[in-house]
Structures are given as structure tokens and as C-alpha cells.
Amino acid sequence: MDSCCGHANNLRFDGMDKRYIRTLWIVIIINALMFVVEMAGGTAADSMGLQADALDFFADTVTYGITLWAIGKPLSVRANAAFMKGISLVVIAAYVLLASLYRVFVLETPVALTMGIIGALAFAANLASVLLLYRYRKGDSNIQSVWLCSRNDMIGNAVIILAAAGVYATASPWPDLAIAFLLAGLFMNSAIKILRQSIQERKEARHHHAAP
Numbered sequence: 452m453d454s455c456c457g458h459a460n461n462l463r464f465d466g467m468d469k470r471y472i473r474t475l476w477i478v479i480i481i482n483a484l485m486f487v488v489e490m491a492g493g494t495a496a497d498s499m500g501l502q503a504d505a506l507d508f509f510a511d512t513v514t515y516g517i518t519l520w521a522i523g524k525p526l527s528v529r530a531n532a533a534f535m536k537g538i539s540l541v542v543i544a545a546y547v548l549l550a551s552l553y554r555v556f557v558l559e560t561p562v563a564l565t566m567g568i569i570g571a572l573a574f575a576a577n578l579a580s581v582l583l584l585y586r587y588r589k590g591d592s593n594i595q596s597v598w599l600c601s602r603n604d605m606i607g608n609a610v611i612i613l614a615a616a617g618v619y620a621t622a623s624p625w626p627d628l629a630i631a632f633l634l635a636g637l638f639m640n641s642a643i644k645i646l647r648q649s650i651q652e653r654k655e656a657r658h659h660h661a662a663p
């Protein structure tokens with residue numbers, strides 16, 4: 452989910468393939484549904500890890516949506532969209548960090564079984580996206596980043612399943628909080644990358660504009 456949510460490079464996309472666009476729509480819908488399912492499950496099970504992972508699905512839904520919308524738009528428009536994406540990731544990172552810190556003081560042990568089941572569901576959802584996008588994985592950087600993103604998120608989902616096992620084994624919330632903090636750090640890392648690149652792109656766009 453690191454390079455995932457850091458898909459700043461998709462700014463350079465200019466290809467337009469109907470089948471790819473339809474596939475991207477399906478992946479967007481899968482991500483939106485999983486955001487709702489995992490957020491509900493995370494709230495019900497008192498799992499910060501699930502809630503943080505759900506926000507990753509949310510960020511990806513918005514990001515792929517922007518990717519779709521930005522196809523064919525001028526660089527300055529795409530750079531601004533990427534900048535907003537970076538800012539929203541900062542907000543998500545801050546939320547997960549603060550909510551997890553709060554949990555350190557108000558400890559509540561998550562329901563390990565729900566955590567494991569929803570984690571497995573999230574894994575399956577990302578696997579489905581990876582398979583759908585498989586034939587496009589060698590396309591341009593935009594397509595590649597969406598594919599890599601879903602693939603990297605599968606690693607995060609697997610860690611959630613391990614954390615669920617850890618919660619079960621230790622009967623403590625710490626494995627859950629550990630992954631929530633980890634995810635907050637990854638969000639922040641991606642946000643910084645996106646913001647840096649979008650600021651660079653904005654400069655480039657302005658330069659091109661100024662050129663005769």
C-alpha cells in the first residue's frame with residue numbers, strides 16, 4: 452500500500468482504452484464496497500487496524516476515480532488533483548494516528564474472529580482487482596501503479612489477518628494497534644511522495660504554459 456497510495460506517477464497517463472476504463476470502474480466499485488464493509492466491521496469489532504485498512508480502500512476509491520476523471524486532462528489540472536489527493540491522505544494519516552493514540556489510553560480488545568474474516572475478505576477483494584488488472588500490468592505507469600497498489604494492499608491485508616491471530620493468541624489489543632500505527636505511517640509516507648511530485652508537476656505545468 453506504500454507505492455499504492457503513492458501513485459503520483461499516474462499523472463502521466465494518456466492512453467484511453469474502453470476495456471481498461473471499464474475494468475477500472477469495476478475495481479473502483481470493489482474498493483468502494485470494501486470501504487463500507489471493512490469500516491462497518493472495524494467499528495463493530497473495535498479494530499483500529501480494520502478501520503485504517505478501510506480508509507485505504509476509501510483513498511484508493513477516490514484516487515482511481517480521480518485517475519479516471521483526469522485521463523486526457525491538461526497537466527495543470529492533473530497536478531492540482533494529485534495535490535488534493537496528497538492533502539486528503541495527510542488527513543487520513545492524522546485521523547488514524549490520533550484515533551490509535553486514543554486507543555492506547557482506552558484499551559479495548561478487538562474481536563479477533565471478525566478481524567480475521569474481514570481481513571480475508573479484503574484480501575480476496577484486492578486479489579480480484581489484481582486478477583482483473585493483470586492483463587494491463589505492463590501498460591503505462593498509470594495502469595502499472597493501480598495494479599501495484601492492489602497487489603501491495605494484499606500484503607497489508609495479510610498482515611491484518613496475522614494481527615487478528617495475534618489478538619486471539621494474546622487476548623490483547625496491541626497487535627491491532629501496531630498495524631494501525633504502521634498504516635498511519637504508510638499513509639503519511641505516500642502523502643509526502645504525492646505532494647512532492649504534484650508540486651513538481653505544477654511547476655512544470657506553469658513552465659509549459661509560460662513557454663511560447
Ligand SMILES: [Zn+2]
Nearest residue numbers: 452455507511
Ligand atoms: Zn491502497
